[in-house]
Amino acid sequence: MAKAQPGGRAASIPLMGHEVEPTMFELSVRGRSAAQFRTTGIEPRALDTMVPAHHLNPEPVITADLAERDLVGHVTRLTHRQFSVDLGAYPLGSCTMKYNPKFCDAIAADPGLSSVHPGAPASLSQGWLALLATLEQRLCALTGMAAATLQPAAGAAGELTGLLLMRAYHEARGEVRTRVIIPDSAHGTNPASVTLGGYEVTTVASNERGLVDLDALRAALGPDVAGIMLTNPNTVGLFEEQITEIAAAVHDVGGLLYYDGANLNAIVGVVRPGDMGFDIVHMNLHKTFATPHGGGGPGAGPVAVSSRLADFLPGPKATRVEDHYEWVSPVRSIGRVHGWHGNALVLARALAYIEVHGADGLARVAQHAVLNANWLRRRLAAILPAAYDRPCMHECVLSATALKSTYGVRALDVAKALMDEGFHAPTVYFPLIVDEALMFEPTETESPQTLEALASALESIVERASNDPASLHAAPEHTPVSRVDEARAARTLIATEDAASR
Amino acid sequence: MAKAQPGGRAASIPLMGHEVEPTMFELSVRGRSAAQFRTTGIEPRALDTMVPAHHLNPEPVITADLAERDLVGHVTRLTHRQFSVDLGAYPLGSCTMKYNPKFCDAIAADPGLSSVHPGAPASLSQGWLALLATLEQRLCALTGMAAATLQPAAGAAGELTGLLLMRAYHEARGEVRTRVIIPDSAHGTNPASVTLGGYEVTTVASNERGLVDLDALRAALGPDVAGIMLTNPNTVGLFEEQITEIAAAVHDVGGLLYYDGANLNAIVGVVRPGDMGFDIVHMNLHKTFATPHGGGGPGAGPVAVSSRLADFLPGPKATRVEDHYEWVSPVRSIGRVHGWHGNALVLARALAYIEVHGADGLARVAQHAVLNANWLRRRLAAILPAAYDRPCMHECVLSATALKSTYGVRALDVAKALMDEGFHAPTVYFPLIVDEALMFEPTETESPQTLEALASALESIVERASNDPASLHAAPEHTPVSRVDEARAARTLIATEDAASR
Amino acid sequence: MADYLAHTPEEVASMLAFLGLTSLDELFMHIAPAVRLAAGNELPTGRSEPDVAQDFARYGRANRATGGSLVCFAGGGAYDHEVPAVVRSLASRSEFVTAYTPYQPEVAQGVLQALFEYQTLVSRLSGLPIANASLYDGATALVEGLNLAAAATGRSTMVISSGVHPHWRSVVRTFARGTGHRVVEVPLVDGVSDWSTVDVDQAAAVVVAYPNYLGVIEEMDVAARHAKDLGALFVVAGDPVAAGVLRTAGQWGADVFVGEGQAFGTALSFGGPYLGLFAVAREHVRRLPGRIVGETVDTNGRRAFVTTLRAREQDIRREKATSNVCTNQTLMAITAAIQLGWLGTDGLRQVGIASATGAHALFEALGDVAGVEPLTRAPFLREFAIRLARPADEVIAAMANDGVLAGLAVSSLTGGADGSIDGDASRVLLVAVTERRTSEELDQYVESMRKAVR
């Protein structure tokens, strides 16, 4: 490995000052304003000549009154209190926090895309329809599916959409099915979506290898099973090697297989859910396709399906009709799942990412994501053993059980201490089936030097666990705030400035 | 004053980590690359079929080889080690570090302006010519001058241009004049420009009121004097009240008056250099007209002149000819002072700023700049007395002489300590005529709350000077690096990575 | 060929060697060959950014974007309000853009505080004490509101005014397939909800839009009374821009407020990403969908913010969670907070007043145009519907040639017959005016309409 400094460590140090940032309300002085509007030249009218008086609010809603300079200062300072991929490695398992190309941001900023009204007739938005139709085609090619909807705004919305498609499919065949199976390792959105889809959850336990227990699954199957939700690789980062057998078993009872695509990064361009036997696939474009996560969104969660489900997809869809595009609803569409056409600018970003990579580039993405995770797993084996000691896919779940029992240092302490070293923490305490879980997903865009620096930082933390465990309970220190009292926040909810008693 | 938090304090605190940032060379691994180019479809050729072999460099010039992700991480982290107006108040005297409206950045980013080749014929760049001609007109209106050149790239370039105009003027009249007068309080660029303009510097001392000593000036004047360079308000922030007398005296001996416009913010829209009797005026658009300073540039230093000098201006100039614009050189032009037309995108920003403010808004700028400076001067009078105890204009020069003699705390220590409080330091040790000078220019865009916070911070520093002077010598502490060894840098110059011995 | 990887071939080789492997393919060897892609998928190979940029420039040119060449009078839930450079520049700071959901509060105070400020603003706009940290969009926010109402009341009948945006009602019907909710749509008469027709004894929710999608300012006390009568939660689908001038949902007695926040700083964006606003009365806080940020302190007693009440969320409650929402629209929420900070109290009011002024001026000017009739005389704010002598889509197409996006054809929203319009919906045009429209643009509209409608 080349001797170079790691590019992914946020080793930036204090800029200056030592105080918390006031809220915009604390900065506000009534009478100030930053807003500037067009001069319309329209004759002013009194509000009460336009709107019946009893509708008018006698008191203005107070927002925050700031000069532009202070608004800029406030928000810029807030950004200096925020970690991000652009500042350093973000190995948050299950979240695929890879580098988000600035190119895709530039694409989304083009007024030719961003200034188009969603309700304009198709004849005035042919570019958008072409873009969406192309993306649909690319996503189908990548998943081995026949058709897709781009409407769902995030992964969980995709899940629920997929379950409604499952329901529509069975109902169309006159079948009443009531249960959906999910493994105990599943992400929390899966069971929640199942409930909202009107199904009961049947949980199957994982076996000692961290995989679906095929016997337990077979035992749980029956004619009342609508389907199964899986992610493959699963949430412990392992590939369900018996996926063909699982698919056959579920299909045998007439059930459908749903693929939670949050982990698609491990296999994109290398393995297709369709080829594994899945019928419905959602993708988190904000993970695999690097659309930035925005501090918690927006994302996009398109759902692709095999041909037997295509007619049920939400609509309308951008559809090529001879030499142009039209909005067409699938014949038995379940209806809309979004107010308009989905998170369009996120979709545009994802298509740009896909086109730059192509088939070859996306396969390299998966290969290097898996390489990085395995390297890290092996590198850390001596100090933080993997929950399942086998080659992993794009992420690895390690366990701090030994640290906890020996030194009283928990996964959370390790995570907090890692932030002092310039890295974001891994995901902790997920999946629930692993004790003291630390789930690392380095992603393919971190360099070997960054991985080594991350591993060294963890080594030094584990060393500190034996020497000075108290320092880990006190971590982090070099962050804008020290460890935060989460219990207090829940006990006395202060969710707005107005509730704050000061 | 409204009870609100100050909007101009960079109270942001450490993000995380504790290391310095590696250089891009330390991050570099040969074989990596971020670059992506268009596919040209042009048949490749061997270099040595195009270029004679002896011109080819046998070794490639090594730049730095980074993946895009690491480049982004590196640069983003560097920005977290950098103070800026957007983070907090920047009361750097003589520099006018006011808020730079984002609107003007957006104007400059329009491809209709930014993607125009400077050598394209005027017929293809009518928009630019119109813009430049409009700006010239606005600057003339603001200064009370007849014509202007927009070519000079910064204030100092404007000075030298102005001196060459002065020279051309006298030469055209067949006069040989050898001296230019400047006050001892002048900015260092003034004497340097005088020398480059081929003149000798005659320095006149300021009087005890901080102003030009009219008698000393009269004594220095003579037929060999080409002119005088002044800034008004001068560098101690005071208005030269006898300016009309000064102008008459200089004009009487056939000299010209040059106005260093670095301090134009104090009087913009309220007083015009032309009305004071000046013949030549440069403006720092990166000061008065809020074009951002870019960490040290680019700026723009247009020079406006009275009608008797207009024919000498650098050319070509964008000139209205009937219904369109052409490039026209003044008849006795001194020639070009810039490779093209000046810092065009900076000029566009300045025009946008001027148009938004208009005559009324610019007058408010000056009024509030002067208000803020006077308020601060008065507020601090008890702890840091002004060098000249009189109403100031847009900045005030305070002195730490007493602190130094009593506690051994220098102006520099106060400046460094202020950074720990979340503010940028004032200018120190300038102008040279004031002992232990601290030159504060709050600018008009800082709010009363920010000024009060700044004053309180200074109070607490002065208090510490008596209690704990050592802590001030050790300041700053809460900054990316602590006090820097400047002497060592000069002793063993390490100006490149390759010179660095590591 | 392009990618964003750092690894040199030598580095890959050395990493593989560390793992005892010799090729990247071996990393996938435990996957059955039948399942591994052999021939490759049907994707083209990769191309460089500037090559791909040309495709997207073509897509862009194949659209008629609003702005220079197309003056926007379309609304229907997506509005052409002023978005200043300062808001765009701040909201695109990479620390916000490239962060994940704030799971580690110690390094996420930027996003968390911005969301706290956003929640405060939504609470004030809605007149309700608790707001969440955003939902996907207005339509899905309404679904979450109904789910909350069902859980709170133990009932499943949803009484919804047809003044609620047709797309939102479509979304509600879609999700009702899973929840089994019964959706009762209340027709409009002359643009106003006619509650008298509702034949229901009790309900989980009564939903009214304020103003409704045809622009009409509904009588809220009637709707509120109706909700009370049915023992239902009163759910207001409110236009947050109206909050600058109209009474808030809370002032009308709402239990739940849902809304679309696009108008605050987000470009038209072809419909997304937008912003689902959500606020509730205090008693519903434990059923709040999505995330919520709360204030607390750190170990040094400094104020700090953190995602709180996580026990409601699906990662803990799993199948019993109140909602499945995980990723939301944080960046749009932050954008809205910045935009509202830019607008200020007076600016927000000014947007409402100027939009209304323009809308009323245009409405009156169209009164003189033959072939144009108001759909209703009910009061409106910044949007109104007109009945045309020709199909609305033909008029839109004709006016686009004059550089005017005339509005939305109501039938394109309803997709056919709908309780919101009596008679022929295909001739009804929905027209919106924002504070950005000038007097000349209104004149241009009227002129163009005069030609187009005959």
Next chain:
Amino acid sequence: MADYLAHTPEEVASMLAFLGLTSLDELFMHIAPAVRLAAGNELPTGRSEPDVAQDFARYGRANRATGGSLVCFAGGGAYDHEVPAVVRSLASRSEFVTAYTPYQPEVAQGVLQALFEYQTLVSRLSGLPIANASLYDGATALVEGLNLAAAATGRSTMVISSGVHPHWRSVVRTFARGTGHRVVEVPLVDGVSDWSTVDVDQAAAVVVAYPNYLGVIEEMDVAARHAKDLGALFVVAGDPVAAGVLRTAGQWGADVFVGEGQAFGTALSFGGPYLGLFAVAREHVRRLPGRIVGETVDTNGRRAFVTTLRAREQDIRREKATSNVCTNQTLMAITAAIQLGWLGTDGLRQVGIASATGAHALFEALGDVAGVEPLTRAPFLREFAIRLARPADEVIAAMANDGVLAGLAVSSLTGGADGSIDGDASRVLLVAVTERRTSEELDQYVESMRKAVR
């Protein structure tokens, strides 16, 4: 009416009261009334940002921008190289944009380190050990180089090849009015400097451009020898893009390197802000104009950067300073460093090779076009000059209608007769090809030229 002030009227009143004043005007009362503006100036009153934006949109539309509708083959010191989104986005981070010159190193490590990296890169590109932190542009950098040479040699004769860009030579002549330097221009013969004509015994500087402005790769050993013979500093005005393939100035024995850095990440920008590159041999470091950043340590021994050798600068040396430059082009320097980091070693080389390949392909293709003759057969890299059967400005105008910016009319640069061209300069066209030009665009060029030139 617009401004960016915070002060409310009440606050102004209270601040005035603190000063014992009652109106803002009183702040200016010590200024003689005769000097104070009474009637106001001739400026219009202020307008809002969106109003002003419309003026600027009009300015933009009145230009023919390169890109979509105009393929750029113009060079002459301003090139259409690739500027990726990532460089634009990083270089526009507000911490860089809104900072002042780094006077306080403790809070300016971002700018200082970026400049240190820039200096390293310029040093490598020039092959000289010391580079400064930027000058205004290539033209003014050359002037500074001459001033340095004058100071170093105590002489004032400057021998300058006419292959140096005509604008740069014009700038040199302008500033020579002040310094009194004698400027001797050396003619080109067939595009190559003909040093034999120079009738000078000794000189301060010999300046050659590499490649020269007509694109020709000059024989550097001849120029270097000439400099040596005259006891002059050898000043190379080098195209830094060529440094990807050609020998560096340092390798040719240069004492001073000056250049225009626009090609590294800065848009065409109608000619500015650009970037003056400047590097010198070690012995000239104390005469270096402008700022220089050096490495040092902080009180904790951590590496830190600081502006150094300030004793050279005008704020200390005043009339004896080596240069008057204060504000420079830092943001462009940082941009160049980022762009070079993006390019990498291979990318930089690739730009040189691809540009040369395109230029040679076009040069050959034009060989078939009647009415087009090469100006010279001397070797070139990415730019070349042709002699046309018609005036170049007419050809440019005609080809612009086909969407091609054909190049620059040499006479528009020289402004008339000039030592660089024998014969009629008005028919000479300068054509540049960068790595961004495609084969189709070359074909488009040739087709358009065929029509235009006849």
